Structure formats: C-alpha cells, structure tokens
Amino acid sequence: MKLEILAGALRDYLGTTRKHTIKNIVGIFDEKGTNPSFGEDAAIIDNGEYALLLAADGIWDKLMRVDPEWSGYCSVLVNVHDIAAMGGRPLGMVDVFSSNSDEITQRVLKGMKAGIDKFGVPIVGGHVHPDTPYAALDVAILGIAKKDTVIYSSTAKPGDDVVLAIDMDGRVHPSCDLNWDTTFLKDASIVRQQVGSMVELAERKMLTAGKDVSNPGIIGTLGMLLEVSGVGADVDMSAMPKPESLEWEHWLKMYPGMGFIVTCKPENTEQVLDIYRNHKLNATKVGKIVSAPRLDLVKGKERATVFDFTKHEITGLGPARGRWCNNH
Numbered sequence: 001m002k003l004e005i006l007a008g009a010l011r012d013y014l015g016t017t018r019k020h021t022i023k024n025i026v027g028i029f030d031e032k033g034t035n036p037s038f039g040e041d042a043a044i045i046d047n048g049e050y051a052l053l054l055a056a057d058g059i060w061d062k063l064m065r066v067d068p069e070w071s072g073y074c075s076v077l078v079n080v081h082d083i084a085a086m087g088g089r090p091l092g093m094v095d096v097f098s099s100n101s102d103e104i105t106q107r108v109l110k111g112m113k114a115g116i117d118k119f120g121v122p123i124v125g126g127h128v129h130p131d132t133p134y135a136a137l138d139v140a141i142l143g144i145a146k147k148d149t150v151i152y153s154s155t156a157k158p159g160d161d162v163v164l165a166i167d168m169d170g171r172v173h174p175s176c177d178l179n180w181d182t183t184f185l186k187d188a189s190i191v192r193q194q195v196g197s198m199v200e201l202a203e204r205k206m207l208t209a210g211k212d213v214s215n216p217g218i219i220g221t222l223g224m225l226l227e228v229s230g231v232g233a234d235v236d237m238s239a240m241p242k243p244e245s246l247e248w249e250h251w252l253k254m255y256p257g258m259g260f261i262v263t264c265k266p267e268n269t270e271q272v273l274d275i276y277r278n279h280k281l282n283a284t285k286v287g288k289i290v291s292a293p294r295l296d297l298v299k300g301k302e303r304a305t306v307f308d309f310t311k312h313e314i315t316g317l318g319p320a321r322g323r324w325c326n327n328h
Helices: 003-011 014-026 061-066 068-085 102-119 188-203 217-229 248-253 266-278
Strands: 043-047 050-058 089-098 123-129 136-146 161-166 179-181 209-212 232-236 259-264 282-290 294-299 302-308
Touching (some): 003 248, 003 294, 003 302, 061 068, 061 136, 068 089, 068 102, 068 136, 068 209, 089 102, 161 217, 161 266, 188 259, 188 266, 209 217, 217 232, 217 259, 217 302
Parallel strands (some): 089 123, 232 294
Antiparallel strands (some): 043 050, 050 136, 209 259, 232 282, 294 302
C-alpha cells in the first residue's frame, strides 16, 4: 500500500475521529483546577510527594453487543494501561454497570473477574442498574506514583526518539478483528511484568513522554501525544514491527493487548529498549520527534502526512499548558 493511501486511511479511522468531540466536552470545564490539564491518560491529584492518578474508561457499545465477556475483561485491561502509561501503580477500581439481561450480567462479570485475576487490581465498589434497556460498562481506576516520576504525554521535545513497545506474541481476537489480544491467554506473571516496565522507566526517569496504545491505534495514539506536546514526528515505516499475517492498515488500526508509544532522549534509547525487552516486550525505535507540527510516515524517499496539526485535529486540545508537570 502506498504511504499516501495508508496515511489517509489512518487519519479518517473511526477510532481516531471519535476523539474529535473531546475538545467540545472539556471546553465547558475550568482547566485551572486540573493538574495536569486535560489530555493525559489520567488526572493527577496532588498528595504531597505522591500523585494520585485517576482515570476512567467506557466500553464501546459495539464491543458490548458482540462479546459481553470480552468487554468485561477489556474494562479492566484499558484502565490498568492508563495508570501504567503514566508510570503509576494501580490501586483499585470502581464500576458503573447497566444491564438488560441476567445472561449479559453474568458474562460481563465473568470477564471482569478474569481481568482482575490477570492484572491483580481489585474492584472495590461501584453501582449497578439491573433493568436498563441497554447494556453498558464504565470503570474508573485509582493509581499512585511519586510526583517527580510521573510520565506525561505532553512533554515530548524535538530531537527525542520515538519508541514503540508492544507484545507481538498475540492473536486477532475472535470477537473483534481490531483487537490484538496478547494478554488473555498469557500467564498473569508475564502480563504484570510487562505492565511493570512503565513503572521502572518512570522511576529511573528514562522517558520524556508516553502513552498506552489505545483505540486510535499505534499512529493515532502517537498523534495524540504529538498534539498535546505541540510537536511532530517522522515515523520510520521500515523500522515499524508488524505481524506477517496482517496488512499495514489493519495492524496500525488495532488496539494491542499490551503496547506503549513513548519518547526519550537519544542517549537513553538503548537503555529504554533493554528495559522493555527485559519485561518481555518487543521494543523498537520507530521515529524521531521534530519541531514541525505534523506526523509523517517515511519509507526511503516516500513520505506521507497523516496529521498536519495546523489543519487536522484529533482531540483538538492543543499543546498542554499551566501545569507543574513541566518541571522535569
């Protein structure tokens, strides 16, 4: 596939375009009271030398209709990833669950229990609507990190290397062809070791920015990081890992079971790669942060722009501002 066609497909991907509404939602809230401002994977509550990390995720209704059990499992997975992406340790979760049948209730709870057992993070409370005309699941999570070790998505700088850490040992999930499942069939000890890579990198202060790869896929998630950092990136497609059985468009739109896109200073790149690999993740330098506000795919002499942030928006939040996170 030509890079120009691939770039257009990724730019128009629903997993990314669904983020456009964020700008309109946060516009009604007062950003002055938030540390950091909107756009990070978790909100931060100042608690002395520690930061409490608070995040929430809702399961896409399309997934709930197709596979309630997988939805329950993913509700745990995505929340744990949000805390890990910021270098934190998850403490506990609460859920709001609405159901229209006993069968769906049992399937969702079975999936949630599997996720709790896999990641070792408990559900400590919540709320249930047992008689709604629909099924919906939303989960919030609390985590903790030392304040001076938190990883932000808004602090990438020109000259940084872009590193993708991802588990390539997986499968296309049978219920959702846009889920690259690498955790459900793995031993919990391996999955927890992979999650722990971000805590080690945070506490060693090896990264300049980072996010967990989510619904927008690898490129869309990197685009969100660039947008709030006020920078761009050249992505080297010849360095990008991909399962042999998948086409590029399919792969780059997928939500991986375990994946992080991060930036670091070039002198730290080899150590960052080693830490990820020691935590059983494939890790590759896939690009470079540039000052021009656009995300380009590059392969040899071929180049195509996925996002030109002077014209395109993902969340529309723009560069982060007014936060103590910029001290590191």
